[in-house]
Amino acid sequence: MRPLPVLCALTAALSASAAGGPVVVEARSGEPLAAVRDRVRALPEEARRRGVEVVLAPGDYVLAEALRLGERDGGASAEYPVKWRGEKGARIVGGVRVAASRFRPVEDAEVLRRLPESARGKALVADVSAEIPGPLPDFAESFSGEYPTPLVFVNHAFATPALGPNEGLARFLARVDGGRRDDSRRGLFFGGAFVFGDPRPSRWNFESGVWLNGYWTHDWDNASVRAERWGAEGGTNGVMRLAGGVPYGVKSGTWGLKERRFYAFNMIEELDAPGEWWLDRARKLLYLIPPDGGLRDDDEIFVATARRPLVSCDGALAHFAFEGVAFEYSAGDGLRLSGNDVHLRGCRVSCCGGTGVVMKGDANSVSGCEILQTGQCGVRAEGGDRRRLVRAGTSVDGNDIHDFGVVRRTYAPGISVDGCGIDVRCNRIHDAPHSAVIYGGNEHLFESNDVYGVLRETGDAGAFYTGRDWTTQGNVLRFNCVHDLGPGTSDGSGPGDDAVSGENTMGFYFDDCDCGDEVFGNTFRDVARGIMIGGGRDHPVVSNTFVRCNIGLSIDCRGMTWRQWNTPGDGWNLEEKASRLGYTNGVWAARYPRLARIMDDHPREPLYNPVAGNVFVDCREALRLGKEAPMERMAPIAGNTVVRTAAPGAPAAKIDPRVAAGFTVVDEQKGR
Numbered sequence: 082m083r084p085l086p087v088l089c090a091l092t093a094a095l096s097a098s099a100a101g102g103p104v105v106v107e108a109r110s111g112e113p114l115a116a117v118r119d120r121v122r123a124l125p126e127e128a129r130r131r132g133v134e135v136v137l138a139p140g141d142y143v144l145a146e147a148l149r150l151g152e153r154d155g156g157a158s159a160e161y162p163v164k165w166r167g168e169k170g171a172r173i174v175g176g177v178r179v180a181a182s183r184f185r186p187v188e189d190a191e192v193l194r195r196l197p198e199s200a201r202g203k204a205l206v207a208d209v210s211a212e213i214p215g216p217l218p219d220f221a222e223s224f225s226g227e228y229p230t231p232l233v234f235v236n237h238a239f240a241t242p243a244l245g246p247n248e249g250l251a252r253f254l255a256r257v258d259g260g261r262r263d264d265s266r267r268g269l270f271f272g273g274a275f276v277f278g279d280p281r282p283s284r285w286n287f288e289s290g291v292w293l294n295g296y297w298t299h300d301w302d303n304a305s306v307r308a309e310r311w312g313a314e315g316g317t318n319g320v321m322r323l324a325g326g327v328p329y330g331v332k333s334g335t336w337g338l339k340e341r342r343f344y345a346f347n348m349i350e351e352l353d354a355p356g357e358w359w360l361d362r363a364r365k366l367l368y369l370i371p372p373d374g375g376l377r378d379d380d381e382i383f384v385a386t387a388r389r390p391l392v393s394c395d396g397a398l399a400h401f402a403f404e405g406v407a408f409e410y411s412a413g414d415g416l417r418l419s420g421n422d423v424h425l426r427g428c429r430v431s432c433c434g435g436t437g438v439v440m441k442g443d444a445n446s447v448s449g450c451e452i453l454q455t456g457q458c459g460v461r462a463e464g465g466d467r468r469r470l471v472r473a474g475t476s477v478d479g480n481d482i483h484d485f486g487v488v489r490r491t492y493a494p495g496i497s498v499d500g501c502g503i504d505v506r507c508n509r510i511h512d513a514p515h516s517a518v519i520y521g522g523n524e525h526l527f528e529s530n531d532v533y534g535v536l537r538e539t540g541d542a543g544a545f546y547t548g549r550d551w552t553t554q555g556n557v558l559r560f561n562c563v564h565d566l567g568p569g570t571s572d573g574s575g576p577g578d579d580a581v582s583g584e585n586t587m588g589f590y591f592d593d594c595d596c597g598d599e600v601f602g603n604t605f606r607d608v609a610r611g612i613m614i615g616g617g618r619d620h621p622v623v624s625n626t627f628v629r630c631n632i633g634l635s636i637d638c639r640g641m642t643w644r645q646w647n648t649p650g651d652g653w654n655l656e657e658k659a660s661r662l663g664y665t666n667g668v669w670a671a672r673y674p675r676l677a678r679i680m681d682d683h684p685r686e687p688l689y690n691p692v693a694g695n696v697f698v699d700c701r702e703a704l705r706l707g708k709e710a711p712m713e714r715m716a717p718i719a720g721n722t723v724v725r726t727a728a729p730g731a732p733a734a735k736i737d738p739r740v741a742a743g744f745t746v747v748d749e750q751k752g753r
Contacts (some may be wrong), residue, residue: 086599105133107138108135110139114144114173115149117135118148121154123348129162129163132156132162132164133163133164136168138504141172143175146390150392150394150398151394152397152398152399155398155400155420155423156399156400157400159422161184163402164403167405167407169405172408173409175385176410177213186202186204193391197352197353203371203373204370205370205403206363207366207369208366210364211358213693217362221325223305223325225304225305226489227456228456230434230435230610231385231412232386232412233360233367233369235356235358236372236380239487240369241354243353243357245351250344251279253343256332257274257314260331262330269327270328273331275341276318276320277311278318278319281345282641285308285348286666292305292306292308293323293344295343296343299329300338300539301491301539301541301542305454307323308322311326314714319574332361335541337353337541341404346533355370364586383731385410385411385412387412388413388435389411390417391416397419399423403424403425404426404427408428408429411431411434413433415452416430416439419439421445423442425446425447430452431454432453434462436461436493437461440475443466444475447460447480448476449480449488451481452481453484455484455487456487458496459480459485459496463500464500465523465524465661466500467501467522469668470524472502473501476506477504477505478504478505479507480509483509483512491539491541491542494519496518496519497520506530507628509530511532512533512535514544516535516542520553522553522557523554524556525557528560529560530561531561532588533565533566534565534566536705538568539586540585542587543589543590543592544586544588547557549655550658551594551595551617551655552676553675554597556599557598558600558691559603563605564606565607566607576675584609584610584612584631586609587606587609590615592613593639594639596618597620598619600618601621602625603625610632611625611630611633612635616640616646616685619675621691626695626696630701632701633695633697634695636705637706638686640687641685641707641709646685655684675689683711686711691718692718699724701734703734703736706739710739719742725747725748726749731750
């Protein structure tokens with residue numbers, strides 16, 4: 082006798098066959114998704130050849146473990162795929178819910194003593210030992226990128242581990258000790274100390290643990306570290322000494338603001354703002370300041386401990402799609418999809434400690450989705466064959482990606498791209514501490530994306546960023562709108578001089594001799610520096626518009642002046658990276674002939690960067706060109722227009738006299 086699931090599947094297949102449509106497999110709310118998957122696997126081959134549609138009824142599908150997909154779960158062809166479609170309200174959920182009714186007012190006298198006075202009478206507590214079985218790991222002395230589990234989510238967003246200050250970052254200027262270098266761990270400095278005069282640390286319990294998250298030296302490097310003590314040291318008051326190690330040490334030199342920035346977290350002494358939490362890890366008591374108005378029965382509080390994704394699959398999956406499904410609450414990634422002709426359409430992915438969607442393979446897509454509240458990236462897409470320069474044909478298009486990089490504050494972009502031939506089109510990417518898009522590889526297209534409200538707490542960074550590689554050739558950035566970058570700029574207030582720098586955040590940043598990006602028809606508005614070409618070449622900048630930028634475009638000569646441009650060891654190894662891909666012959670030499678000859682063509686100079694047909698409106702400086710620029714070999718700079726409008730306070734843009742002939746000036750304030 083056939084097992085019952087097979088009989089059900091066979092009945093569905095015969096019904097679909099008779100109707101001439103795909104097989105429909107219906108899932109009930111609360112049904113284990115592994116069982117739904119197995120029902121699809123049990124379908125007869127002749128039924129699967131008509132395509133399969135799994136319909137998830139409204140409601141939550143709670144995962145005890147990751148839903149794992151593989152070769153048996155894909156469709157027969159691109160024409161007849163397997164599609165999991167969610168009806169409105171269908172949600173795949175990880176983590177464990179803690180009912181709001183479980184929380185009670187704090188009555189423990191010792192806990193009340195440690196709480197800020199403003200939190201007494203507001204803080205609630207619940208025993209979550211049933212939701213978090215087994216021992217919890219201790220916090221490391223220092224870490225970055227992953228907050229120690231569990232993660233806590235309240236009402237579809239990360240809850241905040243009790244921190245101070247509640248808004249912005251604390252700052253310090255005076256360094257006492259930069260830290261001692263650990264030669265066995267490259268770039269890591271242990272210890273270090275600085276002066277912090279705020280009396281707040283006098284309440285902190287350093288024995289039970291105080292952790293600080295900060296930008297200790299560079300505006301693009303962020304790390305968490307345990308603080309050893311605070312107080313008088315060597316005749317200086319208010320010295321904060323670190324116990325663990327941080328990259329680059331404490332205030333060891335940076336470009337941008339001189340003040341360094343940090344916040345303290347994971348302390349009950351700082352539990353004072355709505356949405357903050359603290360966990361007594363030994364007793365597994367979860368303390369929470371409820372949202373304004375108090376907890377309601379329908380408030381969602383989830384804890385997540387497992388780093389696994391909600392959905393994972395191996396590279397053999399093909400002809401498969403999720404449509405209209407919500408994915409929520411994971412300490413790891415949301416979905417890790419690997420295969421060919423795999424699609425995520427019209428879905429919502431949120432509250433993931435890792436990356437929202439990881440998509441690997443060819444002919445895949447992430448489209449029409451909302452991806453938000455991710456600890457790391459929004460979407461990471463990889464595909465194609467760089468060595469043979471074969472395009473992936475994958476696309477990331479029409480998505481709303483925001484509030485990412487919640488845990489990993491740097492190098493966790495809204496969209497990360499690597500490989501060859503991936504299209505990123507018509508996405509809205511906004512509200513995050515660091516970059517919107519970071520990419521490497523070849524032949525990618527970035528088109529018609531709307532980017533704003535990023536780079537909110539970082540510097541020496543770009544909304545679109547790539548760098549330190551000659552071989553990232555053939556990429557096109559066109560018709561994108563990049564605006565209102567930096568801290569406090571999402572209201573349209575412009576870059577100003579306060580930002581993590583008046584010149585230190587960029588719209589497009591081609592860093593450290595990056596090569597081969599075509600820039601056409603983009604708009605940069607209220608951006609500190611529109612485009613930064615950091616010593617590289619083959620970047621035609623044509624027909625772009627720069628509005629109210631401190632600097633419209635920069636081309637510097639760092640390859641000519643920085644010794645590490647091609648040195649081994651601690652250098653950029655540009656030639657070595659290119660040699661690994663066989664850049665002097667075969668398809669690489671045919672596709673990129675100037676790259677193939679670069680070592681015989683002034684390799685340290687920023688050549689072949691034509692600047693033409695651009696318009697600079699109310700910018701303080703149009704083009705900043707490195708003083709070492711080899712003018713006799715530079716690409717043409719011609720046909721550009723500088724406009725000073727009649728708006729009050731509009732600046733008259735500075736123009737480098739060496740290239741003044743390449744600019745026409747229109748000054749609407751003259752003659753007023």
